[in-house]
Amino acid sequence: MSDAPIEPQDYIYGVNVVQIEDLRVARGLTRRPACxxxxxxxxxxxxxxxxxxxxxxxxxxxxxxxxxxxxxxxxxxxxxxxxxxxxxxxxxFQIRSRAAKVMDEAWRSTKMAPLCPHCNNALLPEDVVGGLASMSKEFVMADRKRKASPKPK
Incomplete structure (x- = not known):
């Protein structure tokens, strides 16, 4: 739009014609109505x-x-x-622990499956999908220590 001021025009014959658009611009509104x-x-x-x-x-x-x-x-x-x-x-939230990364890498193998370090049975991903049982670490460490110590005769 032009920044030129609106100039009133005088007509020779009778009534002055006022453009509605010019009045809207003078009031700070736009020439075009909202659509x-x-x-x-x-x-x-x-x-x-x-x-x-x-x-x-x-x-x-x-x-x-x-x-x-x-x-x-x-x-x-x-x-x-x-x-x-x-x-x-x-x-x-990706896997951070080294043990989980090692297991993940072992499970990615297409021909081999990782073995349980205690019973030497194969561990497949399907075996742990439903969740795992857990046990106190203190109990496990005490059990391992008891099994490792020589038994008195």
Missing amino acids: ACRHKKLVYDDKERRVWCSDCEAEVEPFDAFLGLVEVFSAGTNRINRRAAELAEAEK
């Missing part, structure tokens, strides 16, 4: 250097078209940033 169309389907015409909406076939101001593009790209950027934050949070 119900959100102008989602914009057509950019390079030859005529204009932007118009293919839904309502109204001409769209370049700033409004630019604002629509910025909103789309901003939403896409926010979606990518949110996905990156979700991935970073998921990476925090």
Whole structure:
């Protein structure tokens, strides 16, 4: 829009004609009334250097078209940033202990299965999917110590 001031025009014949658009601009409003169309389907015409909406076939101001593009790209950027934050949070909860990493590496083998260090039975991933029984570490250490010590005769 032009920044030139609005000049009243005097007509030779009778009544002065006042443009409603000029009154709206004088009050600080826009020349174009608000439209119900959100102008989602914009057509950019390079030859005529204009932007118009293919839904309502109204001409769209370049700033409004630019604002629509910025909103789309901003939403896409926010979606990518949110996905990156979700991935970073998921990476925090990956397996950290060395024993779990060793077991995971052993289970990835296609031809071999890891063996239990005590009973030498094969351990398959299906064996631990439903959960594992647990026992106090103190009890296990005491039991191992008792088995390792020589028995009196």
